[in-house]
Amino acid sequence: MRADGSSKYQEKWGYFPTVGIGWVLSEEGFMQNNMAINFLKLRASWGRLGNDRIQASDGAATTSVVTTAINDQLVTGTIAQSTFSALQWELTEETNVGITAEFLNSRLSTDIDYFIRDTKNAAIYVSIPSIGQTVLRNVGEIRNAGLEVILTWSDQLTNDLSYSISGNISTLKNEVLYLYGQEYIDGGSAEFRQRSIVGEPLMAFFGYEVEGVYQNDAQVSGDPIAVANSLVPGDFIYKDQNNDGAIDDADRVVLGSYFPSFNYGANLGLNYKNIDFSLNILGQTGNKILNRKRGEMIWTADGNLDADLATNRWHGEGTSNKYPSSAGLRKGWNQKMSDYFVEDGSFFRIQNIQLGYRIKGKELLGNTIPETRIFATAERPLTLFNYNGFNPEVADGIDRQTYPIPAVYTVGLNIKF
Template identity: 60%
Template sequence: MTGRLLIAVLFAVLLHPQVWAQDRQVSGRVTSQDDGTPVPGVNVVVEGTTRGTTTDVNGNYTIQLGPNENTLVFSFVGFKPAVIQVDSRSVIDVALESDITSLDEVVVIGYGEQRERDLTSSITTVTTEEIVKTPTAQAMQALQGKVAGLQIVSNGSPGDAPTVRLRGIGSYIQGTGTEEIDTEPLYVVDGMFFDNIDFLNTADIKSISVLKDASAAAIFGVRASNGVVLIETKSGNYNQAAQISYSGYYGVQRAQNVLKMANAEQFTAMANESGVPGEALNILNAMQRYGRSRVNPNVPDVNTDWYKEVLRVAPIQNHSLDISGGSDRATYLVGGSYFGQEGILDMKNDYERFNLRTRVDYRANDWLNIGANLNLSNAQKNSPDNAVWNQTYYAVPIMPVIDEQNVNAFPERWANAQDLGYRAGQNPFPTMRYNTDFMRIRKILSNFYAEIQIIPDKLSFKSTYNAAYTFLNQREVDLPYFIGDNFNRNVATINKKDETWVNQIWDNVLTYTNSFGLHNVTGMLGTSFRDESFQMLRARGTDLVSTDIKAWYLSNARNIDVNQVKDDGLRQYGISYFARIAYNFNDRYLVYGTIRADGSNKYQQTWGYFPSVGLGWVVSEEPFMEGVGGIDFLKLRASWGQLGNDKIPASDGANTTQTINTAFNDTMFTGTKTTNTFSFLEWELTEETNFGLTSELLGSRLSVEADYFIRDTKNAAIIFDPPLGQDDVLRPQGVIRNSGFELALNWQDELANGLTYSIGVNMATLKNEVRDLYGQPYLNHGQAEFRQRSYVGEPIYSFYGWEVVGVYQNNEEIQADPIAL
């Protein structure tokens, strides 16, 4: 037995070096730790040798290890190297951690992506981490103060989108009649064009990129003259287990900086000192009706703070829940959100929105990717009657909200200033309680795409279909009330309006990317077809059979105002062709160019051609910058581009004829009236030159973005008053210039305890100037009481009126002024 054991031990000792002398095969897959996507081209090297391999298009690799070799090194540009001990394993999957600086990050541009360090245009990107910090119903409201040159003004009411202007106003807002020209930027959500994004939940947004200059926006053609806001929504990640995410908040809104009005004692003093007998008499009437104050018997026993009465503390809340994840071939995201907000004006004044969203991306095989994105939005809004603000301003503090002595009033005994001697009722509460403006808003956004890798990592083709449906249902109801003479409404009225918008876009894009030594080229060719249609039906009914909410329908109105019935619609369509080339030599010299041809049936000028070019010089990559301390990255940029503008009204294009009725000798005759003047429009042309600087300093802790721009709007549609008293028409003869300087500074650093912080500041200047009005001395805007005028050499819409130089202090000053006499 002992002999057999000894033989076995000797055999094992002799066999041991032969076993370990054999080569081993190790395989696996390399993915990105950020999103789980496979990383092709990763270098896999046996440590201490030059022997290695690279991962294929799916991130897979296979490598042989020799005797005594037990460590693999994985490395790739943009990722931190990974050193892995093999031990006895034969399959090793690796997730690489990103090592990308802000300049290496990829930003979304029109119909593609580009590294930030390669940009020659003025583009600012805001990520979801910054967006969700601002609790708001509107995504653009969250950008306030974060983008230099972007002006955002809240419209106040719940659900109302803010006014957004990028680098000033380039068109005359007021056209002929009462229509206004849209000066908002173009919103592109996952490839679909929108005029506003009030349906989006901020928690669903991955990033927002603001394309500020013409070179960046020119690829979108005639829709982009006021700038472009690109929005990318969130999606799931590859190789991620199901992840449930919730975000939400609840808060309250309180009016700030409320106008301080005179109280009853101050108002009484003002009335008595005015020298107007009627004002003093109104004070006496108030004291007779409501009694005298015990504190000051010369003041009525009423002291109403009307702003306090009409305002309220209003809640606001948002809740978002989604489930996301993915396998090695597919990603998914399904989520829903609720947003609710009440307005600070104490009436039917609120907004609610419920969204459902789903997104799926699928790798069908090595050369085909497909995906779909669906967003359903169902909202309802009660809009306030803004006349209340004016009525509150003029309401007198010596009158209560409710007057029990007003026994003839109904449905409630609201106080009436006419009972005190004033000409108007001056009580805002009837307007607040008996007016309803309700709107239901339903929107559907759908996106479907297929992407084919013709030559892996070099040539791809992507076809995308976007469809957006908007259904608006509005109902305005004014209920009857009686407060006093000339302060009443006799019958209930209803205004009903239904609108349907259907927008479709089909994009087809061919993209080529390749590198030849130090030369890097990306080229793109594409075509886009768009079809936009609109239908509207509106009617007005009076004298509802009942004031109950169940009767608020046109069928319950005893009278239909035929002059207020309108059935309207339109369809506009067009096709566009576009191309882009981006060239990079040794990460040092950059060239960028685009061209877009837009065709439309909207104007007499059917086609418009809009080019752009951009140049960049990365100075910090030059040999003479070696050893220069404090400058980590420095790039100089210059760009030029032209854009069209299709947001001005469609051109009439022909003489117009209308039917008229007139009486002769007490007999009504029907005839026709033909005008021989009509609007003839071309594309408004926006031409912009931009000079910029991008840099990172002091160990990349300080980033600097600076831009100077000159933007000229040519062929601007302006109102022209033909001779002989004919109707006003639009002519493409105006010229408007906007110029300015923008600066953004950001500092980010890490403290000793590992805590990171960032500080940012930005500023912008803007000079607006009217340069041509087709020979006219000026153009009027606004109302007669608040007149605005546009003069050549002055800013557009300048306020026009008397300049106040002082206030007369006594009669002697009046007598001494010859103008006053």
């Protein structure tokens, strides 16, 4: 049990309990003769933690003069209302169930966990229609749930040769559960809208779906939407989600989230006599990146383009059904927030490779050589991704020209005297 206090809130103290339970089945009598399972434990836990990294309570008492109809007569009056936020501790509540096990003389081990992590009393802005203002309230609820699995196999083949292989995967579903009766809360900026919608991920990218590019005058003249918006070949074709013959706010949809839905990694270790080798890889998928460096082109006179856009832009019928024309790049119609700017953020990376050789107990010119290890290391030598940027690891999924992460190659020598 934790009791944390903060002077930021009227209710200073927050109380945060945690409880856990485990059952080692492998120590029970009915498991004693099981040769395949060396260790097996079931475990579960529940707990709460507090977060005070939100602003302190604030606000003001306001009065507003309004005129309304009472008994068919217009009446003018005054409304007094408090807009104090009266904030308190946010709560992170997590339930976890898991298994820890070892098999085959402990050569194979695993940890499996399923978790549900709810952020309760999340501070969100709530609209107060009577005074046309918003105020922070601890009324939001957001859920993260997923499965984490770690598998490790290690073995000693001979006195000189041993190895280990480990892999891990994790899934994540992020979902907005409650917004105090509001269907959504907008975030991001007006040009690059993000929206938190009940039932969807927090701060999801929100905009139009591109169906293609107008290829010729006949296609433009045959589309009432294109005619109504004075479009030309080389402009985007947006999907009319509600089939009402117009492209407007009602046609915007969730375009993806910056939260990865799947992460994975693996480690390999090998030792043979005096040689050691290790390899580490990682990756993720299911997340999206907002390519703002393309979107901000409309606000600058800079003619610099990324190579993919410059090469594959529309420049005549049949040349592209993905990118607009050169003239269209700075046209407001084509700069609407859409999946043109939202790209796949999946990547695979070799994070680290190391090869070493150890010298121990050797003599040179009648003298014993100190224990020495020579090694070579490559950090991030290879990253594979489709995103049109320098680095797929982007904070909050928004790329404003993120600097690339360099590969580092090292040769070293360790000597023990």
